[in-house]
Amino acid sequence: MILPAETPATDAGVNPIPGTGPYYFESYNPNESLVMVRNPHFKEWSQDAQPDGYVDRIEYGFGLTDEAQVTAVQNGQADWMFDQPPADRLNEIGTQYAEQVHVNPLTAFWYAPMNVNMAPFDDVRVRQALNYAVDRNALVQVFGGPVLAQPVCQILPPGFPGHEDSCVYTQNPGTAWTAPDMDKARALVEESGTAGQDVTVVVEDTTVSRGVGTYLQSVLTDLGYNASVNAISSNIQFTYIQNTNNNVQISVSQWYQDYPAASNFLNVLLSCASFHPGSDASVNISGYCNEELDARMQAAMELAVTDPEAANAEWAKIDQAFMEEAPVVPLFTPKSIDFLSTRVGNYMFSNQYKWVMSEAWVQ
Amino acid sequence: MSLPSEPVLAPAAEPADAVRPAEGRGPWRTALRRLRRNRSAMVSLAVLLAVAALTLLAPAYAGWLGIDPFRSNLAGTWVIDGQSVPVMEPSTTGLGLGVTPIGPTWDLGGYFLGADNQGRDVAARLLYGGRNSLVIAGSATVLCLILATLVGLVAGYMGGIVDTVLSRILDVLWAFPVYLLAISLSIVLLTSAFTIGPVTITAGSLLLPIGIIGVIYVPYVARPIRAQVLTLRQSEFVLAAIGLGLPTRRILRKDVLPNLLPTIIVFVPILLALAITTESALSYLSIGVQPPDASWGTIIQDGQTLLYSRPWVALAPGLAIVATVLALNVLGDAVRDALDARGHGR
Amino acid sequence: MTAAPLIEARALTREFVLRRSWVPGSGQTLRAVDRVDLAVHKGETLGLVGESGSGKSTLGRCLTRLIETTDGAVVFDGQDVTRLGTRGLRPFRRSVQMIFQDPSSSLNPRRRVGDILSEPLAIHSIHPAREIPGRLRELMDLVGLPAAALDRFPHEFSGGQRQRIGIARALAMEPRLIVADEPVSALDVSVQAQVVNLFADLRERLSLTYLFIAHDLGVVRQVSTRVAIMYLGSVMETGGTDTIFDAPAHPYTEALLSAIPVPVADPAARRRRIILKGEIPNAANPPKGCKFVTRCPYAQDLCRAERPALRPLADGRLVACHFPPS
Missing domain, CATH: 3.10.105.10 (Dipeptide-binding Protein; Domain 3)
Structure with a gap:
């Protein structure tokens, strides 16, 4: 993320700081969803530092329990779950859905x-x-x-x-x-x-x-x-x-x-x-x-x-x-466990950003 | 219309209506007989007694097993079929993700129903939980009946402004949805201990759910009791007692209360069933019985995260609740039938 | 009848509120007992007769102080007992007892007969404890029931027997006045006869005074020495039983008596049947004049305008009518 030079180097609390990147926040309702949409003004200037993204729209949905999230991904109703899968589903996804699971060490x-x-x-x-x-x-x-x-x-x-x-x-x-x-x-x-x-x-x-x-x-x-x-x-x-x-x-x-x-x-x-x-x-x-x-x-x-x-x-x-x-x-x-739906491709993991969402594509 | 003028004082032996050849069998004994003859009631009673007996044996069972069912046993091992297995078994298939507690061994020697997500013996916890659930339900029932009878008696017998005030208070209390009221009270009272006079009630005390459940169902019981007291107050034998100059306390004790008892008794199994379900719901929501104490509701919550892999953890307390409440309802119906004074003869 | 009455109602009134209203004057009140003057003398049996709704039961309960009076006075043995509290009424309660109509509801179903009867004796300390069993057997004897009945529960007896128990309970305290509120109405006809005979027998043996409330004229005639007729809360006529039955003075009494069924075969007993025309007025809103005016075959303008008071006739009876037969 790139910030304006005059941003103070202190905790900004809950005031958002302007930045720039391949996506911008279109909407946010803490009870429902957060939507990020491709930023039409973004120009990729360095693929290593700040690559452009493949998908046009990223939507986070809130409110499902972790059990429900697992089922949603299994059914293809969601592409990824933010929360960790609950303990009683781990064996299930580790055996039946093993190709959709990515395990990575976390710092x-x-x-x-x-x-x-x-x-x-x-x-x-x-x-x-x-x-x-x-x-x-x-x-x-x-x-x-x-x-x-x-x-x-x-x-x-x-x-x-x-x-x-x-x-x-x-x-x-x-x-x-x-x-x-x-x-x-x-x-x-x-x-x-x-x-x-x-x-x-x-x-x-x-x-x-x-x-x-x-x-x-x-x-x-x-x-x-x-x-x-x-x-x-x-x-x-x-x-x-x-x-x-x-x-x-x-x-x-x-x-x-x-x-x-x-x-x-x-x-x-x-x-x-x-x-x-x-x-x-x-x-x-x-x-x-x-x-x-x-x-x-x-x-x-x-x-x-x-x-x-x-x-x-x-x-x-x-x-x-x-x-x-x-x-x-x-x-x-x-x-970290990333449980993805079958249509997601190009899974990349970074220690800093975990699943690099913007580099994924869907078929 | 002329009637025979010489007095015919017949002795009691009128053929059409001789004194029935009973040994003075009162209405209580009649009711008991009727209850005993009701087979489903006796079965329910047996079920309830079995549940009570089992839960009372909880400490004995845990002692015999040699375990403490309230202690986490995540790193422990258990012997099954001669082999020592970890209580929390890591997955060995696929990616090796996940840990599953051991399932039901169906062996009374340990982990009969398996382990929960802290490695504790579910069967032993079920018994302890049953003890708490039944104690809370029983105490709440007693508390509710005492309060409701007092309120119903006073309001019904004294009438007037006292009745109006008490009835309005009951109406207000009953206007709250029962669970909402219970939840609000629990959250407020459970956060910290509070003191009433010389008595301190700690945050995790069982007295809190007992008190809350006992109080919120008072209107449910007090209104029918008050209605019956009103009826009894107008009944001719109470009028006769007043006419005989008997003191009010005596009338209440000997004429009103004994005729009120059937109503009160019928409420016992009904209230017990309500109290058990309410306590389970509150404990499931973490605002009833607090850990480390267990109750059937808390065990259901424990088992919620194991539904896919170890369903018995949640099923067992659920079934226990269903069985107990069902037995109580059947028994309650039978008791009400047995006490029905509008006798279907004898 | 110059001696003072044993019990007297003086302008006794009892109202029931039917409908409350915030607007003054638009509520509805029912006067069940309307400024009644009635006296019962020692040793007599006064039969109080009327249709249902005439207020006779209410009057009986007012006289026994089982319900409150709205206005007027109840005077027992010269003492005004209208406003006395429970403690003040204690001696009154010993002297005045009530027998109720429904024998199945007037006895506590959950207590044995012996308990029911011994309780007043114990409470009022009438007899020392050891004498109570003997007194109970005496009572059973009086009403014609076996001593074994004391250990039974009310539901083990027939209606007639239960009524005898009720009578025994009333007698337990040796009262001076018994108010019997339709004591045989709930019984079979054959049993009625026996209980009525019991009443007559007891009156002779114990020198009791009765107020006998009933709607059955035949029973009343058998038991009473004097009769009072009530209609819509007011007394219409009182007098000696034979005087009234042989020659009723009030039109309402006349109509009531004419309705008594007579055997077809006895021509002497045939009488002219008077069928009342007109509506029974709304008890909450009685007519301004005489209450009977809407149905009286002899009604005149004066009757509609002015309510007649109870006035004595030459033969000693009292009639509330503007135009009694002279």
Whole structure:
């Protein structure tokens, strides 16, 4: 996307910024649909940077459940589904519709941010205990099995610049996660003296999010807390958990790369500047603010301009430093599933944009 | 018209209408006999007793299985036919996408109905869920009947302004669609604990669905009770009791209430059925029983995402609800017939 | 009859509201009992006769204070009991009892006969507890039922027997006045005779005073010493039974008596049958003058203009008519 030069380099909130490209937004009704139509004024000036599109019109329809979306694609009533297919259809589409399915690794992760300004997660031992206690293999099952997800215990996803395999919160700390360590977790909880407190996990009302939340509740109960799950509409959950007025202790969320740099994960998610109390746009959901790590991140970002390799090594250390403080519980890194109808051709996947829709054609 | 003038005081043995040779069999015993003779009612009663007994055995069953049906068991394994299989089986065909919980083993030793999407034993949860569903339904029924009888008695017997005020309140309450009212109340009350005097009700407490269901059906029961109290108030034996100078409390207790009891009793199975369905609906919508507690409604919600692969997770609680409600309706009809005082003789 | 009456209605009025209206004056009220003066003396049986809708049952219930009066007074034994509350009425209730028309609805179907009868005895502490069973057997004896009946439920008895139980209940407190509201109307003719005989027998044995409300003239003649005829809420004529039956003074009484069926074979009993012409007026909107004016064969202009009061005739009876036979 190309922007006007005078666009301010700050969060524009909900005000749209003008841009240019092969399509423009013709209509948007949040209850019904979003329609993009070929931009008649677009001239392709570089096929690598900004290719023209093949299809004339792209229409997003809203309102179908994930089950209904799968059926719609199977029937050819839709060409693609935005949401991930629900767990009980995965086997079906993986066997009967295998040619229409494309699985690709994502530079993304599912994680549980913990509110470091609210009990019991204001105690670092509790945050570490939860990191030890979570069985990430179990969560892989919730997402759809080992083909579709891998456990993670860091913030930067595998294969991402700055990522170095390291896992502290497992039974045999080393480079990879193996198994949860309940003994250590329980010891930490006892040390903190917070057992018995009420904890509510705020999730979206989708199957996977709810499943992850229910599992987390089970783990928290095992650790001795009085845990419950609160499922909120996925239309509002993401902003809900950001706003400190809602007093969310722990939630389940995901982060996908916006651009291929470590700062997109670490700086955006965990810097002091990303924490805006009382605002719906406070993507540092944990509310974790560490001036020292902030300074190190600034230095790494400046270093990246001149020496990207050295910067990435520094980012790896920053990643580990954050995990020592455990403001979040990294859960797993998902793969993306694109389920397309039979008439769609020229499937292209990019780490940044996932399915490159504009390069597809339909017969 | 002339009538025989000498008094003929016949003793009671008038051939056409001798005192029936009964041992003072009252209307209650007659009703019980009629109920016992109704075969479908007895079958329904047996079904209900079986359901109640099974659900009461929930902790025993879970203990015998050696599992905690409220704990996620996503990474667990189970032995089937001598082989250890993971409870959540990853797909091995095609692209290997997806994970399916193990299906019904039809073995009472474990996972009789299979596992749900957290790897928990559905059969054990079904029993616990039944316990919660029945406890909530039963308590809500009792609460509703007590409130409705009080309101109906007071409004019907006292009449006047008291009756008018109470009836209008009932009308307003009944004007709300039942489920809408239940949903609104649940959402408001379920978000946080609240305190009434010395009693604190936590957010996940079962008292909330009990209270909500009990209250929203009060108009449904109170209006017929009030109508009957109005009729009884005008009946001649109540007038006679007033004429005899008996105190009001006594009249209510001995003349009105015993004749009101058949109506109240008939409402018991009806209300139980209504309460079970309402509680299931609320729990299905996540505003009734809260996890980690289970009820038949929450299990249906669990099974909704497994309908294509493991339909039993949703079917089993659904069938349980159908069976229980059906039995209650049949029993309710039979009870109403048995108590019908417009006797079809004996 | 110079002694004070046992119970008296003085200008007794009872209205029922048929239709309420926000506009004053356009609502409809029904005067079931219209400024009735009636006295029942000790030891007599006053038969109160009228068609359905004449207000006789309502009058009976007003007199027993089972319903409220709109206006006027009920005086029992010299005491005005019209506005007394439940507690004030307690002694009154012991002295005045009612027997109801429908024997199946006047007894609580869910209680045994013994319970029904013993309750007033217990509540009013008439007898010490140990004497109550004996008193109950006495009552059963009085009405001609076996003692075993005490353990039965009302539905196990026939209509006639249930009415006897109702009578027993009324007698339980040894009242001084019994108001019997159509006590035999709901019974078979053959059973009626037995119950009527019971009434007569009891009156002699217990020196009771009765107000006997009925629409059947034959029964009334048998039981009553005095008779009062009611029409549309007002008393038309009262007097001694034989006096009235042999020579009715009021045109309405005359018509009523003429309607009594007579055996064809007895020429002496044949009488001139008077068939009333005209419409029964709307009870909520009675005629301005005499209430009977629309159907009276002797109606005159004065009758249409002015309502006649109850006036005594030479033989002691009272008649509400402008032109009684002199």
